[in-house]
Amino acid sequence: xxxxxxxxxxxxxxxFLFLGLAFLAVGGVMAMLIRWQLARPxxxxxxxxxxxxxxxxxxxxxAAYTSLFTMHGTIMIFFAVTPILIGGFGxxxxxxxxxxxxxxFPRLNMLSFWTMAAATATLTASFFVxxxxxxxxxxxxxxxxxxxxxxxxxxxxxxxAIYLNGVSTIMGAVNYxxxxxxxxxxxxxxxxxxxTVWGFFLTSILNALFVPVIAxxxxxxxxxxxxxxxxxIAGTTMRAGGxxxxxxxLFWLFGHPEVxxxxxxxxxxxxxxxxxxxxxxxxxYRVTVWALIGVVVLSCVVYGHHMFTTGMSPLLxxxxxxxxxxxxxxxxxxxxxxLGTLWRGALRMTTPMLFCVGLVFTFxxxxxxxxxxxxxxxxxxxxxxxxxxxxxxxIMAAAxxxxxxxxxxxxxPKMFGRMMSERLGKLHFWPTFLALNVVxxxxxxxxxxxxxxxxxxxxxYDFLKHLxxxxxxxxxxxxxxxxxxxxxxWNFFASLRRGKPAPAxxxxxxxxxxxxxxxxxxxxxxxxxxxxxxxxxxxxxxxxALGKDWLGQDEVLS
Amino acid sequence: MRxxxxxxxxxxxxxxxxxxxxxxLCTGIAFAVLVIxxxxxxxxxRARPGRPHAHHTYGDSLRARLLTFGVGLVxxxxxxxxxxxxxxxxxxxxxxxxxxxxxxxxxxxxTARQWAWTFRTAGPDARFGTPDDVVTLGExxxxxxxxxxxxxxxxxxxxxLYLPSFRTKIDAIPGSTTKLWIQAQEAGRTExxxxxxxxxxxxxxxxxxxxxxxxxxxxxxARAETDSRLRYDPADTVAQQExxxx
Numbered sequence: 001x002x003x004x005x006x007x008x009x010x011x012x013x014x015x016f017l018f019l020g021l022a023f024l025a026v027g028g029v030m031a032m033l034i035r036w037q038l039a040r041p042x043x044x045x046x047x048x049x050x051x052x053x054x055x056x057x058x059x060x061x062x063a064a065y066t067s068l069f070t071m072h073g074t075i076m077i078f079f080a081v082t083p084i085l086i087g088g089f090g091x092x093x094x095x096x097x098x099x100x101x102x103x104x105f106p107r108l109n110m111l112s113f114w115t116m117a118a119a120t121a122t123l124t125a126s127f128f129v130x131x132x133x134x135x136x137x138x139x140x141x142x143x144x145x146x147x148x149x150x151x152x153x154x155x156x157x158x159x160x161a162i163y164l165n166g167v168s169t170i171m172g173a174v175n176y177x178x179x180x181x182x183x184x185x186x187x188x189x190x191x192x193x194x195x196t197v198w199g200f201f202l203t204s205i206l207n208a209l210f211v212p213v214i215a216x217x218x219x220x221x222x223x224x225x226x227x228x229x230x231x232x233i234a235g236t237t238m239r240a241g242g243x244x245x246x247x248x249x250l251f252w253l254f255g256h257p258e259v260x261x262x263x264x265x266x267x268x269x270x271x272x273x274x275x276x277x278x279x280x281x282x283x284x285y286r287v288t289v290w291a292l293i294g295v296v297v298l299s300c301v302v303y304g305h306h307m308f309t310t311g312m313s314p315l316l317x318x319x320x321x322x323x324x325x326x327x328x329x330x331x332x333x334x335x336x337x338x339l340g341t342l343w344r345g346a347l348r349m350t351t352p353m354l355f356c357v358g359l360v361f362t363f364x365x366x367x368x369x370x371x372x373x374x375x376x377x378x379x380x381x382x383x384x385x386x387x388x389x390x391x392x393x394x395i396m397a398a399a400x401x402x403x404x405x406x407x408x409x410x411x412x413p414k415m416f417g418r419m420m421s422e423r424l425g426k427l428h429f430w431p432t433f434l435a436l437n438v439v440x441x442x443x444x445x446x447x448x449x450x451x452x453x454x455x456x457x458x459x460x461y462d463f464l465k466h467l468x469x470x471x472x473x474x475x476x477x478x479x480x481x482x483x484x485x486x487x488x489x490w491n492f493f494a495s496l497r498r499g500k501p502a503p504a505x506x507x508x509x510x511x512x513x514x515x516x517x518x519x520x521x522x523x524x525x526x527x528x529x530x531x532x533x534x535x536x537x538x539x540x541x542x543x544x545a546l547g548k549d550w551l552g553q554d555e556v557l558s
Numbered sequence: 559m560r561x562x563x564x565x566x567x568x569x570x571x572x573x574x575x576x577x578x579x580x581x582x583l584c585t586g587i588a589f590a591v592l593v594i595x596x597x598x599x600x601x602x603x604r605a606r607p608g609r610p611h612a613h614h615t616y617g618d619s620l621r622a623r624l625l626t627f628g629v630g631l632v633x634x635x636x637x638x639x640x641x642x643x644x645x646x647x648x649x650x651x652x653x654x655x656x657x658x659x660x661x662x663x664x665x666x667x668x669t670a671r672q673w674a675w676t677f678r679t680a681g682p683d684a685r686f687g688t689p690d691d692v693v694t695l696g697e698x699x700x701x702x703x704x705x706x707x708x709x710x711x712x713x714x715x716x717x718x719l720y721l722p723s724f725r726t727k728i729d730a731i732p733g734s735t736t737k738l739w740i741q742a743q744e745a746g747r748t749e750x751x752x753x754x755x756x757x758x759x760x761x762x763x764x765x766x767x768x769x770x771x772x773x774x775x776x777x778x779x780a781r782a783e784t785d786s787r788l789r790y791d792p793a794d795t796v797a798q799q800e801x802x803x804x
Contacts, residue, residue, distance in 0.1 A: 149756075314649065325639075336629055
């Protein structure tokens with residue numbers, strides 16, 4: 001019991017990680033089912049079809065399809081990437097990287113995980129109620145998500161699950177903020193923090209500010225559904241004085257920061273790892289930190305670009321367009337610093353490094369395609385098409401997955417005391433990277449040709465009929481992407497049992513987690529270290545005099 | 559593997575296409591530079607026996623900072639600012655320049671519901687809610703060469719009127735009215751779609767926009783008005799399309 005209901009941040013981190021990976025698999029299978037329907041509309045799903053859709057002879061019905069894309073988005077964002085990156089690596093890394101023995105509030109930390117577990121249980125149960133799981137899309141726009149469009153209990157349970165997920169996230173955010181502010185080791189100045197910690201810290205600030213907004217939206221939606229209030233209900237089907245657009249404002253006021261909530265830890269991790277494996281200090285560390293802070297501030301004032309087609313006032317529209325475009329300033333600084341880090345480095349192309357470089361590539365496409373959607377003139381054509389789907393998958397799926405994999409390959413030795421196989425890691429990287437790009441760039445292409453999102457059968461439209469071969473190839477790449485994750489699963493579990501025992505510092509880097517044994521003892525540090533330098537002292541001339549090319553953050557030179 | 563963008567039959571669609579082309583040019587160049595630099599580091603700057611150590615720099619010199627900020631600023635001005643200025647011009651001159659005062663504009667009330675579109679024009683008296691109103695289901699008839707001013711509402715959930723051949727769309731929202739104006743330049747049938755997920759049969763919520771020369775349009779309208787008058791029953795309030803003030 002003490003291992004299950006643990007207050008140790010390392011155990012809780014692993015619990016979040018396993019929960020997230022399990023749901024990543026579920027969400028991934030759903031993605032492949034969606035792709036099957038788009039490539040072979042109305043044909044029975046092979047192998048698993050009769051098991052999953054027994055009533056329809058293995059065919060995905062329109063209702064089942066609607067549930068699939070709703071739950072795919074919900075699961076991937078709230079129940080896979082959030083627990084993996086923020087719950088998993090946030091928990092494991094933050095105390096170790098700042099030289100703390102645990103989180104500031106260990107019991108709150110445990111409660112955060114078990115609230116998340118309750119949320120996942122609620123969401124999972126919603127598949128088995130009459131009328132099935134939620135069908136209003138992961139954005140759950142009112143009034144489709146109210147009793148008008150979604151009478152079944154599945155949508156109500158979805159609302160509760162997102163609310164509980166938010167409660168868990170807020171508890172985590174408060175904990176991370178307090179831990180970073182209060183528990184940094186002596187000498188760990190703000191500008192000596194690893195960028196990973198900056199990522200988690202800034203993410204937690206956004207979480208603490210904006211998750212309450214989605215929680216409020218969920219509470220109001222719940223009232224509309226269960227208690228007969230009409231916050232979001234209007235129209236003639238059910239006469240009421242509410243406003244469906246209010247829901248969109250609340251949703252995107254949270255929803256846009258959410259993108260940065262998820263990507264900030266990824267940016268932090270990648271900024272650190274590129275430096276570690278280029279054997280060079282992170283280029284322009286302070287500029288990177290201020291760029292991350294700039295993104296955090298701007299992320300609060302751009303959400304309206306999700307609502308350009310709701311007929312918002314011209315002044316508001318133009319303001320959101322301009323503010324959105326300003327985000328490209330800190331983002332381009334980030335990219336330039338990444339390239340600066342790599343330039344004239346001595347690159348070690350390990351598996352974590354491959355995933356980081358892959359992220360720079362896909363995030364490049366994902367970020368640049370954002371410009372199309374920030375431009376209101378282009379957006380009026382591309383809005384709600386597959387161009388949007390491709391754009392945000394390049395960021396939320398491709399970039400976040402690659403950051404998650406990079407983090408997993410990098411910290412696995414510290415987490416479990418064993419190395420993962422480099423050979424299998426590379427075998428995992430290449431098909432993943434290539435397939436990801438085919439899938440999501442393919443989606444950009446069919447969006448360019450006008451294909452809307454969330455269509456059960458695109459061939460219902462004459463102008464989309466000729467896109468079927470594109471959908472077939474995108475789906476094939478998606479199956480390759482799904483199947484190549486089996487290499488990761490194999491590598492993960494085989495290494496857990498039979499991997500080479502990990503030394504304390506296998507990657508030869510200087511941050512504090514590598515000064516303790518792998519895996520670290522219960523309270524991390526026998527003695528709280530005193531930090532004397534920044535996190536990226538690689539290739540330093542002083543170190544070379546000692547016959548190595550890195551200096552630990554707490555290493556005192558005699 | 560054809561990738562055909564829907565045929566542009568509109569007055570302003572080419573503006574959207576032009577912006578898309580400009581965006582692709584700008585982002586294409588930026589991405590090409592990113593890939594070239596990335597590839598160069600991966601090829602030339604790997605650790606190898608003759609090259610065990612990296613060039614040691616923190617990238618925090620004034621020169622390095624000026625360089626990053628300079629490149630960032632140049633990119634911002636060259637791409638973002640030009641895009642925003644151009645977009646703003648197009649919006650005020652065209653897309654948001656609604657034909658409120660244009661007597662020649664055809665005014666249409668669009669009502670969305672799960673899962674169909676209805677379109678109502680006012681008839682010769684130019685007033686909505688009278689016996690000569692023409693209501694069509696799933697078909698929007700417009701003349702070519704003059705503005706069509708659409709105002710939209712939804713009965714139930716949020717929908718989005720999507721006109722791929724006009725490169726535009728606008729949401730239809732329960733409880734509020736949205737507006738859009740278009741102008742067809744070519745006769746013919748083009749598809750109308752729904753772009754906003756509106757329930758299980760979202761994919762079936764489509765219609766047709768039928769653009770015809772003025773004389774053909776007037777002939778169609780005259781027939782449709784006659785039908786409307788014959789069918790009109792003031793006692794049957796259920797059959798009458800609900801409208802709103804323009």
